[in-house]
Amino acid sequence: MTDALRPRIAMTMGDPSGIGPELAVRLLAEPDTLDQADVRLLATPAELDAACEEAGVQVPTSPEPTAGHVTLVPPQLGDRPVARGRATVEGGRRAMTDLLHCLDLYRSDSVDAIMFTPLNKSALHWAGMHEEDELRWFAKELGWDGTTSELNFVPGLTTSRVTSHVALSEVSRRISARSVLDATRLLHQVVRDNGAESPRLAVCALNPHAGENGQFGREEIDHIEPGVELARAEGIDASGPFPCDTIFIEARDGRFDGVVTMYHDQGQIAMKLLGFDQGVTVQGGLPVPIATPAHGTAYGIVGKGVASLGPTRRAFEIATNLGRRASLARAAQPAGG
Structure with a gap:
């Protein structure tokens, strides 16, 4: 044995x-x-x-x-x-x-x-x-055929993606409450399995200023926020959607253990700036x-x-x-x- x-x-x-x-x-x-x-x-x-x-x-x-x-x-x-x-x-x-x-x-x-x-x-x-x-x-x-997502790690922070290696023109149509829930649930599980007992997760918005109440797009209202609520209903400590140009500052400072991103570069640019020489990819799910x-x-x-x-x-x-x-x-x- x-x-x-x-x-x-x-x-x-x-x-x-x-x-x-x-x-x-x-x-x-x-x-x-x-x-x-x-x-x-x-x-x-x-x-x-x-x-x-x-x-x-x-x-x-x-x-x-x-x-x-x-x-x-x-x-x-x-x-x-x-x-x-x-x-x-x-x-x-x-x-x-x-x-x-x-x-x-x-x-x-x-x-x-x-x-x-x-x-x-x-x-x-x-x-x-x-x-x-x-x-x-x-x-x-x-x-x-279960939920999968590339997960990226730097010390103290992990990201998942709702969409990954697709054209930017495809991103919006692939975002739904279900896909946000799936990426959030997977991130919660992997961060917990890697040692965080109660992961604290943030979810990114898609549009500038988190859509400004629909002025810059409705993805936050129609899909992302409902996905966050579904995750919270499962007992996951998730919050958002947050503007992606500021949420990584709070994550860097220790408020969150993980961030759910909507597309590839939204998370990867931040993660590589935070820790290029410590970055790891996990084939999640x-x-x-x-x-x-x-x-x-x-x-x-x-x-x-x-x-x-x-x-x-x-x-x-x-x-x-x-x-x-x-x-x-x-x-x-x-x-x-």
Whole structure:
């Protein structure tokens, strides 16, 4: 029987053409990392050795899950040469294949959460990922039709989105009381699972000045405020809608644990200003927790050893927290339940 307090994390090195391998081995070389969880890394011994040599670190391994050691999982496309420092179809194919392998590990009850280092959307598209983002691709591969949202984390604050990777011209028509409730409910759950006992949530308006009582649009009156009321009726501590050009100041100062945003850049600009070097993305709402640093493959600094480890370290902590929560929930279920 596994120790529910030590979740099992499947980790990939992301797009091998980018800084992902460097970030993965630097993280795994830190003793505190392997004290938190049992890590299954999708890499061959040769790939691990090459990444460690480039980064100047050592990562202890064991053929079986052992505290303080990484267990290597043979990847399906291991040891195939991939060009470094630029987007490639080979890099995208390897990243996708590794993620599919992680989903298989979850389906077989071999892991509690998944973490991957940065991917490149162009490389993934060339390799065959045609959904609007990785979240929708994960949902399709899992056959999952529940509520999903990308969640973004900086220390002390998390955001969810009512709409995500869509044109701005599509945003208004996708906002409804139900979609606001869904994004608020999901944010409440994930922030709570990550350690906040009673999350305090703010909900953004869509229009300038929160619509000025309908002068600048009725989305706040017709959809957003009713969605907030539905969330409050479920016992969620949500308030709003607030003008988005001021609410992040209050959130930064500690009044809120999370903010529900209406579209991608409404939250992302604020979050990256608040903590670009600590940003994490969680694929929220899926049946398995999935986390990744909220930055790209940084092809221009591959091999230079200067990539910031902060977001990767934080992504691992969040994946561990969410994976532990999922493991404990399963352990509490009655036999056959």
